[in-house]
Every structure is written in C-alpha cells, then in structure tokens.
Amino acid sequence: MSVGSLGAGSGLDLESLVKNMVSAQRDTKVKLYNDKLEGFETKLSALGSVGAAIDSFKSSVKTLNDETLFTGRNAIIDQEEGNESIAISTDNTASNGSYAISVNQTASGSRIVSADGLFSSGDDIITTVGGNLNLSAGDDSFTLTVEPGTTLSQLRSQINNSAENFGVSANLVDDGNGNLFLTMTSSKQGAENTLRITNEPTPVPEGSELVSDVDDDLESPALIETGFGLDSVSTEGLSAGLYTPLGDEAKDAIITVDGISIRNDTNTFEDAVSGLTIEALAISDKPANVDISYDQQTVKEAVETFISSYNEMVSVLKQSSAKGAVLSGNSMIRNLQNSLSSELMSSSTNTGVFSSIFDIGIEMQNNAVLSFDNAKFDSAMKKGYTEVSPLFTGDTGLAESLDNLLDNYTGSQGMNNTLKESVRRSIDDTEESLNDYEKRMERYESTLRDKFTGLDSQLAGMNAQGNYLNSMLEKL
Structure with missing residues (x-):
C-alpha cells in the first residue's frame, strides 16, 4: 500500500493517524531494546579493555x-665511537x-690480475x-667449460654469471695506454x-692447422697459449698469464686477547673466548678494554615494564x-583485584638475600599502584x-604464581572471555527479540492500514451519496 494515499477518499488525515498509533x-x-543493546555493547567494550x-x-x-633473563651478559667496550x-x-x-x-689484522x-701487455681489448x-x-679458493671451487673462440669479455661474463660461483668477481680494467687487464x-x-x-x-691433434699455423717467431709463451689453450687466464704453469700481486693474497684475521695471539680465517671469532663472539672490524691502534658483566639493564627494563x-x-x-560504571560490582574484577594484592604481598619461600620483590626497589603506594626506586x-x-x-x-x-593466576582470566577458557x-549471547538474543518485535509492528501497521482503508472507502461512498442528495435537493 503506497504511503500517503490513505485518507484520499474521505479527505481525513488517516495516514498521520496510523503513524501516530504505530509510534x-x-x-x-x-x-x-536499543538502550539494552547499547548497555551490552558498552559492557562488552569494557570487558575488552579489561582483557x-x-x-x-x-x-x-x-x-x-x-x-635466561637473569643470566644474560653485557659487554661494555671502551673504544672511540666511529x-x-x-x-x-x-x-x-x-x-x-x-x-x-686488539686487532692486528683483518681477514x-x-x-x-693479468700480466702487463697480455691483453689489449x-x-x-x-x-x-x-x-x-x-677456479678454486680453499675447499670452494667451480669449473667453467670455455668454448673455442671465447673472448676476454665473454669469459668475464661467464665467470660472473656462473650459478656455482662461490664469490669470484671478474672485471676488465683499461689503463688508457692500450693495455687491458683482467x-x-x-x-x-x-x-x-x-x-x-x-x-x-x-687436446689439439698433432699436425692440425692450429698447430702448424703458429708463428715460430712469437717470443711470448703466454701469447702462444692465448692462441690455443687457457694458460693466459690461469695462475698456474710456466706460461700463466694471471698472478697474485704481493699483499693481495687471502689473509687470516689476527687478534690479541690479553697478550695471546689468535688467528681465524674469518673476522668472526666464535671460540676465542668462551661465551663471547668477537668480530674484528678494523686494525686497532691500541687494545680495547672490554668489561663483561651481568645484563642488569635488561632486567631493570623488564621490571619497569x-x-x-x-x-x-x-x-x-x-x-x-567504579560506582556507576558498567562493570560496577563485577565479581570477576573484584576477585582478580583481591588475588593480585595477595600475590604481591606474599613473601618468597626461598631463604636467599631477598624475601620479596619489595626488597629490590618495588614499592606499593596507597592507591594500590606500584612504583620503582x-x-x-x-x-x-x-x-x-x-x-x-x-x-x-x-x-x-x-611470576610463576601470577602467570598461573592470570591463566584463569585469559585465553578462550578464561573468565573474561566467558x-x-x-554478553554477546545477550546481544544476539536482544537483537533477535527486537527484530521479532519490529515484524509484529509491521503486521500491526498493515492491519491498521487495512482497517482504515475500508473506513476510508466507506466514508468516500457516504460522501458521494451525501453530495448526490445535496445536488438533488438543490434542484427541487
């Protein structure tokens, strides 16, 4: 039924009448219902904050x-920042x-590098x-298959792109005087x-073109090998074209701890001093003083947290x-507050130096909060x-007793979640009841509209008859 059409026949404001009756x-x-839902939502929010x-x-x-928090160690190193x-x-x-x-040498x-004058392009x-x-370094190695006719640039790319490369980087350096160095x-x-x-x-078959074409006047064995084998890009052999410059050999790291020299093949010393991992960063001018002590700061931060x-x-x-608050008088909160106070005030059963946490700088204030000295x-x-x-x-x-206590209030089975x-079930039930009531109101409104529609029709008919009689009387 279209809203606003009711009363059109009788001329009465039946639409407003129906709305006012429903309202x-x-x-x-x-x-x-809505106030009840709002209360439940407020309570649920409060329980969420508590949880x-x-x-x-x-x-x-x-x-x-x-x-392990109390067994940590702290290393204080006396050295210049930067x-x-x-x-x-x-x-x-x-x-x-x-x-x-002190650090005597870093790893x-x-x-x-290739020999001077060996390559030009x-x-x-x-x-x-x-x-x-x-190519090998200690226990690490990888092998390349070099095809005939490979150029210097192609070899560089082949080395750098090898999937088995353990950390070798090849480069070409031009000195500007016609010499190119690998x-x-x-x-x-x-x-x-x-x-x-x-x-x-x-292997080159004896008598092949490659062998017979070699110029007998070539003076450099390395150049002869460049034409055939791979000696020009090797470090081994009489005609090797690559060499290790003095000082560019791989080196161990060497540190001195309390006058004892210790050598390692990397800059990280894990076994030099028990419980310490020492990393050599740079050669030192003088020994650095290192103090190892209990990690008191981390413990302090944990206590403060x-x-x-x-x-x-x-x-x-x-x-x-609090009085008037949504959880006022809640038994769960009251029990938790009492249990916490009891646990904090209890003394340790250990016969050590300290009998309670209040012996180490924790204090209970009059307002039931803790402070730290x-x-x-x-x-x-x-x-x-x-x-x-x-x-x-x-x-x-x-901590163990508090952890056990709090287990009763946290998690899916804890009292707070229960x-x-x-509350969620109450919300669901209330929303269901509200929906049912809204449907009843819709039916009630529909019934009223049906009744007033009939009344409107009857009044419209009576008005029509009255108008007809009036018109007939006027004609007499």
Whole structure:
C-alpha cells in the first residue's frame, strides 16, 4: 500500500493517524531494546579493555618468568665511537671479567690480475681450442667449460654469471695506454684460501692447422697459449698469464686477547673466548678494554615494564568497576583485584638475600599502584644479583604464581572471555527479540492500514451519496 494515499477518499488525515498509533505502540519498546543493546555493547567494550590490560600484564609476567633473563651478559667496550675496531656479542656462559683485545689484522679475500701487455681489448680471443677452467679458493671451487673462440669479455661474463660461483668477481680494467687487464677478486677469506685458476685445454691433434699455423717467431709463451689453450687466464704453469700481486693474497684475521695471539680465517671469532663472539672490524691502534658483566639493564627494563603494565591494568580495573560504571560490582574484577594484592604481598619461600620483590626497589603506594626506586634496585643488584631470579622464576617465584593466576582470566577458557561470550549471547538474543518485535509492528501497521482503508472507502461512498442528495435537493 503506497504511503500517503490513505485518507484520499474521505479527505481525513488517516495516514498521520496510523503513524501516530504505530509510534505510540512501538517507540517506547524499541527504545528499551536499543538502550539494552547499547548497555551490552558498552559492557562488552569494557570487558575488552579489561582483557587487553590483563593480557599486557601477563606478557610482562612471562618475560620475568624466564630464567635466561637473569643470566644474560653485557659487554661494555671502551673504544672511540666511529672508530670501532671490534664488536662483541655474549651468551649466558660468558664469565664476568675484563679483557684487553686488539686487532692486528683483518681477514680478507684475494685478488689476481693479468700480466702487463697480455691483453689489449675485450675482444681478444683467449683460446682457439677451448677447455675447462677451474677456479678454486680453499675447499670452494667451480669449473667453467670455455668454448673455442671465447673472448676476454665473454669469459668475464661467464665467470660472473656462473650459478656455482662461490664469490669470484671478474672485471676488465683499461689503463688508457692500450693495455687491458683482467682482474678477479675472491670473497673467500683466510690465509689458505687465495684464489687459484688452473686449466685443462682441449687436446689439439698433432699436425692440425692450429698447430702448424703458429708463428715460430712469437717470443711470448703466454701469447702462444692465448692462441690455443687457457694458460693466459690461469695462475698456474710456466706460461700463466694471471698472478697474485704481493699483499693481495687471502689473509687470516689476527687478534690479541690479553697478550695471546689468535688467528681465524674469518673476522668472526666464535671460540676465542668462551661465551663471547668477537668480530674484528678494523686494525686497532691500541687494545680495547672490554668489561663483561651481568645484563642488569635488561632486567631493570623488564621490571619497569612489569610495574607499568600492572599499574595500567589496575587503572583499567578501577575505572571499569567504579560506582556507576558498567562493570560496577563485577565479581570477576573484584576477585582478580583481591588475588593480585595477595600475590604481591606474599613473601618468597626461598631463604636467599631477598624475601620479596619489595626488597629490590618495588614499592606499593596507597592507591594500590606500584612504583620503582632505581637507587634501591641498583643497590640490590650489587648486593645479590643472582638472588633476584628466584623472586620471580621457578615454581615458588612471583611470576610463576601470577602467570598461573592470570591463566584463569585469559585465553578462550578464561573468565573474561566467558563473560564476553555471555554478553554477546545477550546481544544476539536482544537483537533477535527486537527484530521479532519490529515484524509484529509491521503486521500491526498493515492491519491498521487495512482497517482504515475500508473506513476510508466507506466514508468516500457516504460522501458521494451525501453530495448526490445535496445536488438533488438543490434542484427541487
């Protein structure tokens, strides 16, 4: 039925009458449903905030519940910023102490270069018979099959593009005086890993054209090989065309630790000092003093994060359950607050230097939040660093008991999620009831329209009869 057509026959505003009747029946009840939904959504949001705060606190608790946190080591290196000669990483097996470490030599790869005057152009043909070229550095090697007629430029590309290349880079350098040099660098470090190139040319049958065409007046054996084999691009043999310049051999790294010289084929020394990984960065002018100690700063940061997340959680719990708040009187929050206070105030059962977390600089304020005393914490660390771990970790540690406590409130089976699921079901039920009620109102409106449509028709008929009678009477 088209809206606005009702009452057209009778001339009465029946459309407004139907709307007002439906509104009188519907609006108050729908508002109650919407208010109820809004309350549920507000409660769900509050529980979400509570859950997020608990999860954040639980994360900080888990960090403190890790024994390795308290066994970490810190390396302090006395060296000029921007001019570092070493870098050090530690593990929890490192012994506290001091070392004097200097770098005498850094590890490097090798470089080889072609002889002066051997090549003049990248188009120079290095072999007319082809063969195999083997490039090796220590235990690493790869072999190229060089075809007859290969040019110097083609060989460079073949080396650089080889899928088996272990770190050799070939380049061509022009000195501007008609000489072109083939250079190769290897990234393989270590004194036993200087780059070597050997070749195995394809045998040339005796009496072949290639042999008979060789000019007997050629003075350079290397040039003779350039025409046939691969000696011109090898480092081995009497007529080898490549050589390693003095000082460009692959080198070991050499460091001195407390007067003891240590050699390694890379710049990373993993076994020189137990628990330390030493990286040689540059040759040092003087020994760098290295102090290894417990990683107190990381522990402090973990404790501060624990305090911060605890205070944030306490604030969220208070705001959510305050008088007039949506979770006011919520038993889950009340039980959690009481349990947390009880756990924090409990003493450790360990017979160590510290009996509770309040002995290491953590303090409970009157408003139930925690504070942190840096000076007291530093003093406690000096007094008994190794005694801090039992306060938090292990079966009797605070972090372990808090973690177990929070398990009851977090996760899919936790109380917070159970409450949220209950609220979601209430939302679903209320929305379903609202939808059912809206459908009843639609049926109610339809019934009213049917009734008033009939009334409108009857009134329209009566008006028509009345108009007819009036017109007849006027004619008498």
